[in-house]
Amino acid sequence: MSERVDLWNNGNLVQDVFLGEIKVPVKVLRNDSFQAWYLLQPRENGNKSSKTDDLGSLRLNICYTEDCVLPSEYYASLRNLLLKSSDVQPISASAAYILSEVCRDKYDAVLPLVRLLLHHHKLVPFVAAVAELDLKDTQEANTVFRGNSLATRCVDEMMKIVGKHYLKVTLKPVIDEICESPKPCEIDPIKLREGDNVEINMENLRYYVDKVFREIVRSSISCPTLMCDVFYSLRHLAAKRFPNDPHVQYSAVSSFVFLRFFAVAVVSPHTFHLRPHHPDAQTSRTLTLISKAIQTLGSWGSLTKSKLSSFKETFMCEFFKAFQEEKFTESVKKFLDDVSSTESKEPSGLSEPVHLKEGEMYKRAQGRTRIGKKNFKKRWFCLTSREFTYHKQQDKEPIFTIPIKNILAVEKLDESSFNKKNMFQVLHGEKPLYIQANNCVEASEWIEALCRVTRCNQKRLSFYHPSAFLNGNWLCCKATIENTVGCARCTADVPADTQIEIDGDRETERIYSLFTINMSKLQKLEEACGSIAVYQGPRKEPDDYSNFTIEDSVATFHTLKQIIDIVEKLNESHEKYRKKRSSSAKYGSEENPIVGKVS
Structure with missing residues (x-):
């Protein structure tokens, strides 16, 4: 092998x-x-x-590094210290920030850190905290979030993890078209091949760019909730930092979603699983030109005449004259508003409600306390970008309407509630609406569609009741108060196709390993903080820690001491486990596998 x-x-x-x-x-x-x-x-x-x-x-x-993941309780102290990082003031004194400081390559720290914070729903406040620190050192609005800081790397990694399906539904069809039926798009006079017609090539490129751009600005409804939440934070932090610049709230978001997400996926579709292989040379060149165009179109205010004059390539300047219409800038603005808003909106560029799904299902009469077949009536359901309705028959006036902005959660309903399969519930402030789909596939499709269109609702629930309230109590937790907080965490906050499997203990183990490898740096940083805190004088041996961020020496010293103590205890636990495994585990078992050839 x-x-x-x-x-x-x-x-x-x-x-x-x-x-x-x-x-x-x-x-x-x-x-x-x-x-x-x-x-x-x-x-x-x-x-x-x-x-x-x-x-x-x-x-x-x-x-070769072998991860030895101990039982979950061993990581409680380190996990809790990392998860409360966003609450530490200043953020540079937190365990998560210190991790990124001591690692030689920030990427080593960012990947397990982002996955751990994602798993425990703590990523958004942490990104907001490190982004605010990032903005303190940003002097010009046009350079917001353009570097490779901890904040930008965390957002990059988050988008790669949770944005896979978003890219697939948005870009894959047009990327497939470009790769499978390529048209010549070279517009650089120096690179034109004999027989090429630059006018035809420019028209081909304009067609592709327009199609990719159109798919992106119409895709806000598919943008994962987590990405929207992060963009909302970044937008308002940037506006607070540069209150006199009306465009910075848009450039703060576009610097990620266009420049670091869509443009990168276009130029390298195979790395985002949009294509199975790296495209050929001609197609790669086409994708590169499209990517450049998308970056420019997505840069807020980049299509003005003054901006066009800054293009290094004359041919690109000529090409972009076709995109100077105000509709392109307005489409970008509308899209950025949608993906960084806390309120549900219709898809970008659409002033009328859009029909997203409709079909026949069964609903239970609200307010009924007894279980019976007569309680369930066949109804025609219709979902648009503005409301969720049901009717007695197709094309009839709606009997009941729920505005999309009022939907708090959409979840499956336990089969035991009414002894019926394929049921789900729509929570909207009044009594839950219980619906039975015709099959499990249809139920999943409706849940997904409803979750997508309500993903930005400000009052989304975190907990719900997986069973119904019948005969004076919730069947799931037996609580007798009907409006009591749910007993289970919402699972459909993020559509199923964007959920990821994360082993929190494994990620914590990797972070522990990084702290162990960099223990000498932790100790030197601890000494530096102690020196500053005690003497308030000149720092000793500045080369050892001059690159570290020490805003508050007392708070940083306190966190470092906690990290070092926790790591030392975990070292002892790992050593005990290794000794126990080598002495008691049977040779050839999973705990003590055979290494090398068997004679």
């Missing part, structure tokens, strides 16, 4: 060039550290033998 390692030349995301590949036996990865030279080989082509050229060689330095 072996692992394949491919070597590519990445030219600033313009085009990846395959250089060669090697295969490394898995058994060598079990060494603590492995170094060796390998000759690069041509790419395998099924059973056909490829011509072996002199492709050069590649030296690998591979480190």
